[in-house]
Every structure is written in structure tokens, then in C-alpha cells.
Amino acid sequence: MIRIDLGSQGLGKVRFAMTPLDVAKDLLYSLARSPGSLDPEWQATARQALSAGRLGLLAVVAGGGPRGYAPDFLRPEPPGFQLPLDEALHRVATTSRDRIRYELTGAVGGHSWGRTAADRPPRLLLDAMERGEEYVAQRIAVELEQFWHTALARHWPGIRARLEGDVAARATVITRHGIAEAVNHLAPNLEWDGGALTVHPTAPGLPTSNLDADAAIFVPSVFAGRATFCGAEPPGAPAPRLPLIVYPVGPNDCLPTAPDGALIGPTRTRLMAELAQPRTTGELARRVHLSPATVSYHLQILHRAGLVQRTRRSRTVLYQRALATHGGQ
Structure with missing residues (x-):
């Protein structure tokens, strides 16, 4: 369980955002972690894009490994409501070396992969890391762009309309009933209570994390099946991020x-x-x-x-x- 204490000032900075790159990351993560949740056409489209483009590094990093952590640098923090694709890709490619090292070291050190034969990091990733953080960031950005244009570009107008429609629906709830009512209907495993956001895990036995934040960002997703969390930063983390909560869009009739x-x-x-x-x-x-x-x-x-x-x-x-x-x- 992750509990984010926002307080009165943090509540005033809660906002929604969406970017084309988020859609790519969510599709890749769902393909690796829960392919059964995807429509068969989306499964085929994503797999073909990865195979045809030889986007192996992207598939490995964005898939989260056997333990489910996909590094956050693939999802740049949006400064406004919409972050254009080119700007988002630039942010990925220019992610600081310290941040890349921090996230990938965590990934291969237990967050995504372990040390046993069954969940050891793939050689493809280790080889890329040996070439340096700058190489990894730039290579991931190139592969993300290729995946986007092959698998998602032609579908983006419809996806964007659905994402914007969902945010408009949440805006109506906030306007009429308040932020707590809106948050409590974003996802079954997400709740607002007593000035704090709580993201409940879907697997039992996970430890509880508590953190304070002065803002939070909600990002709708057409591929996520539950609320997920990015940005749980321990003290001293390089380039710390705001808490970002990805939630599944509601059905069309929720507009x-x-x-x-x-x-x-x-x-x-x-x-x-x-x-x-x-x-x-x-x-x-x-x-x-x-x-x-x-x-x-x-x-x-x-x-x-x-x-x-x-x-x-x-x-x-x-x-x-x-x-x-x-x-x-």
C-alpha cells in the first residue's frame, strides 16, 4: 500500500495530465504483465511493432521484468495538461545520467529482476548498461518513437478523444461534488481519505509506504486495468519526481x-x-x-x-x- 499525504496545500495542486508517450508505455507494460487484459488486435499490433522494429531493449525495460517495475524515466513528468510527443521523447533522451543509473540499478537489483536463474536480468539490458546511461536513454527514446509511429500513431485521435473525454467527466464530478468524490471513483484500488491518497496493491503481502508530497498528477490510461503509482522517491533520490497516479479510463457512457x-x-x-x-x-x-x-x-x-x-x-x-x-x- 502506498499512502501519499498531500495536506491542504498539496490538494490545491492536484491536477490531471496526458501524453502520447504514456499510452505507449501502458501498452508495453500491459503486453508484458497482463496480455490477457488487452484486446487480441492490440496484442498482435504491439508484438508486430516490437518484432519488426527489433525493439528488444524497449520491450525489456518497459515490460517491468518478472517483478513488475518499469523504470519511471520512460514516463516523463508532464509540466502541463498535455506533453507533445516530440517534447516527451526529448525528455526521455536527455534524462540525467544519475537518474538513469538510479532507476536501472534498482531494476536489475531486485525491483524488476533478481539474482536467481529464473529472474536474472537479460543480457540485452546488461550490455546496454555497460555502454553507459546516455546510450540507454537515447536508445530507448529512439525505440519508443518507432514503436509509437508503428503501433499507435493512427489510433491516437480516437485514444486522445477518449482520454480527454474522461478528464472532462472527472472535471464535472470535481465541479459538482469535490475532489474526494472524483478520486474515489477513479479506480477500485485508489481512495482519498483524510487528506491523503492511498493506492492499494492488488497482490497481498506488499509493504506499506508513506510519503509526503506537495502535489500529485493523475494520468488516464486506456490500457491500465487498475491504479498504479510512479514517483515513490526515498530521500536522496536524484531528480525526484512528483507522485503520478495512472488510472483506467471509465467506459464511454461515463462521459x-x-x-x-x-x-x-x-x-x-x-x-x-x-x-x-x-x-x-x-x-x-x-x-x-x-x-x-x-x-x-x-x-x-x-x-x-x-x-x-x-x-x-x-x-x-x-x-x-x-x-x-x-x-x-
Whole structure:
């Protein structure tokens, strides 16, 4: 069990984020750890991408080994709501040597693999480590990019719409019922209680870890089956990370509906993503490549649903996500 004590200040910095690279890591981890949870088409797509590209190092590191730890540097900490693919890959490739050494030493020293013949680290990984941390980081970034474009790029618009739709749904719950209600419905093994986040293990007998944090990041996943945790850093860890909790997206029918029963689908989800800061109808229309009349129609539905707020400045009307008025943003 992992218990993260946020306190009142940390609660004000809880936020959601998503990146294309997270999707790649989650698919690779699920393929290695619980392939039965994946649709057979996804299994075939991921395996073919790994085989055709000879992405062995990526498969080994991202799969977590027999003990289930996949190094965190494959999932860069997102500074905002969305981290573009190119920037995320750059962050992986330029991960500090100390951080790579810290995570891979832990992986081969018991977190992912052990010393017995049954769970010994693969030679492929050990050979890469002998070539140095910089080589490992750059090679993993290259293989991640290749895997992304082969297995996921063509599916990204639909995946992104589902992720953004899930975040919009959680934003509605926070707006109407508060952060505790939203967190307690993210995953069965995740709960908010008394100012702390608790991630319960699915396997018995694991030790309890307690840590203090001044923020936390929630990341939705289309491949995760339960809540998982990144960033449990002991004192002295190099380049410590914020706690990051990956949770499974809800079913499509968990998306909020407007008073007229209309689903908050991909178009409105995209508008919600653009409304992290105030924008006019015209600005939104240019950003999402729709007519101002179409954008105005969707904004009226979102406003009636309580998902966006509007304010007038002189002769200009600005729209913004309603969540932005609360402490979680």
C-alpha cells in the first residue's frame, strides 16, 4: 500500500495530465504483465511493432521484468495538461545520467529482476548498461518513437478523444461534488481519505509506504486495468519526481451529458481541452478548425451543462473550463 499525504496545500495542486508517450508505455507494460487484459488486435499490433522494429531493449525495460517495475524515466513528468510527443521523447533522451543509473540499478537489483536463474536480468539490458546511461536513454527514446509511429500513431485521435473525454467527466464530478468524490471513483484500488491518497496493491503481502508530497498528477490510461503509482522517491533520490497516479479510463457512457442528453463527445472534448485558459469563440474556431457558428453551438451546450463558464470583458465574451475556478487547476 502506498499512502501519499498531500495536506491542504498539496490538494490545491492536484491536477490531471496526458501524453502520447504514456499510452505507449501502458501498452508495453500491459503486453508484458497482463496480455490477457488487452484486446487480441492490440496484442498482435504491439508484438508486430516490437518484432519488426527489433525493439528488444524497449520491450525489456518497459515490460517491468518478472517483478513488475518499469523504470519511471520512460514516463516523463508532464509540466502541463498535455506533453507533445516530440517534447516527451526529448525528455526521455536527455534524462540525467544519475537518474538513469538510479532507476536501472534498482531494476536489475531486485525491483524488476533478481539474482536467481529464473529472474536474472537479460543480457540485452546488461550490455546496454555497460555502454553507459546516455546510450540507454537515447536508445530507448529512439525505440519508443518507432514503436509509437508503428503501433499507435493512427489510433491516437480516437485514444486522445477518449482520454480527454474522461478528464472532462472527472472535471464535472470535481465541479459538482469535490475532489474526494472524483478520486474515489477513479479506480477500485485508489481512495482519498483524510487528506491523503492511498493506492492499494492488488497482490497481498506488499509493504506499506508513506510519503509526503506537495502535489500529485493523475494520468488516464486506456490500457491500465487498475491504479498504479510512479514517483515513490526515498530521500536522496536524484531528480525526484512528483507522485503520478495512472488510472483506467471509465467506459464511454461515463462521459457527462448536457441537459438535452447530448454526449460530451470528441468535438466538445477538444473544446474543453482548449479552454484551460480563457478564449473567445473566434479563437476557438481557429484553433480547432471549425466555423464560429459550430463552436458557438457546442459552447452553449457545455455552458448549460456547467462545464464551462463565460465572462464578459468590454465587448468580448470569454469562455473557460469551469474547473479552472477550483483549487485543482
